[in-house]
Amino acid sequence: MAVRLFEDKEHAAEYVKLRVTPDEVVRKIVTLLEKRVALPAKLALDVGCGSGQGTVLLAPFFNQVVGTDISPPSWSRPRQCPAEELPFDSGTVDLVTSMTAAHWFDRPRFLEEVNRVLRPGGCLALLTYAMDMxxxxxxxxxxxxxxxxxxxxxxxxxxxxxxxxxxxxxxxxxxxxxxxxxxxxxxxxxxxxxxxxxxxxxxxxxxxxxxxxxxxxxxxxxxx
Structure with missing residues (x-):
């Protein structure tokens, strides 16, 4: 079952202003991907992208980056869809990321869907931060x-x-x-x-x- 959060405008605005962005971690993920796929790669998906703060970090390394979310903020423009039903052809995606969102997904269905859309050599990267800030x-x-x-x-x-x-x-x-x-x-x-x-x-x-x-x-x- 899809979990819908962060649709409130005030909450979304606070999220954009205050949440930390994982620049260094994204660079490490891209470095690992580069060992398997030539960069710039064709397509990356950021699933559960919310306001897109992490999505934009992928842009320099791909010809196309698409953010998806089940409940995007009203002022953002990601592809609206459940994480378990990605509207992309099989074997077309180089990288799927989920940044501090995968805990909301139906994980078995999400992983099956990721396996379907990834091309051979493509990667899935899940990242989040620890609560011991x-x-x-x-x-x-x-x-x-x-x-x-x-x-x-x-x-x-x-x-x-x-x-x-x-x-x-x-x-x-x-x-x-x-x-x-x-x-x-x-x-x-x-x-x-x-x-x-x-x-x-x-x-x-x-x-x-x-x-x-x-x-x-x-x-x-x-x-x-």
């Missing part, structure tokens, strides 16, 4: 990590600010459900985490910059 700031980084762990109960480095980290937590599907069902408690939780971070950093501005460390991992399989 960290914030670094001066000599209080260890305190911030403990607070981040509290926030997480609901491989890259980027400059962010405290409000940006709180906003990122707001994009998580579990937190969106928290906001929908208990909005006051969700707001109180966000404020508590924000204040704890600021107290630990001994600053008053939620726009204070921190370094957000995100650990990515990926799984890649190639068709003989």
């Amino acid at each position: 960290e914030l670094e700031y001066g000599d209080v980084s260890h305190k911030l990590r403990e607070i981040c762990f509290e926030a997480r109960r609901t491989g890259s480095e980027e400059d962010h600010h405290v409000n940006g980290f709180i906003g990122l937590v707001h994009t998580f599907s579990a937190f969106r459900k928290f906001i929908e069902t208990k909005p006051q408690e969700a707001e109180e939780f966000s404020n508590r985490i924000r204040n704890k971070l600021l107290d630990a950093m001994q600053v008053s501005s939620p726009e204070t910059e921190v370094t957000m460390v995100t650990k990515y991992f990926y799984w890649i399989a190639c068709k003989p």
Whole structure:
């Protein structure tokens, strides 16, 4: 059964603004693909592409890149279809990716469909980030990590600010459900985490910059 999320305009806009992008991981995947397929290759599919932040990273390496999603944001233009029913001919795709989305799919059906559309030598790459994200700031980084762990109960480095980290937590599907069902408690939780971070950093501005460390991992399989 298809899972439809992120159709709310506000949620989609926050997703684009705050979610991290896996530039380095995409480069590693393309490097592995290049050992099997000459680049630029013909066609890549990014399944469950959402706002397309990861999709655009593939563009320099393919003649055509198509993003697909069951519930795309209203302002984006991916191909709308379930991950388990890709509207492409058999044996025509060089790379299928899914970036932080495959956990929503009917995986056996999705993998069967990927096997159908991939050409010989083509690859499937699934990637996501671990939930043990960290914030670094001066000599209080260890305190911030403990607070981040509290926030997480609901491989890259980027400059962010405290409000940006709180906003990122707001994009998580579990937190969106928290906001929908208990909005006051969700707001109180966000404020508590924000204040704890600021107290630990001994600053008053939620726009204070921190370094957000995100650990990515990926799984890649190639068709003989």
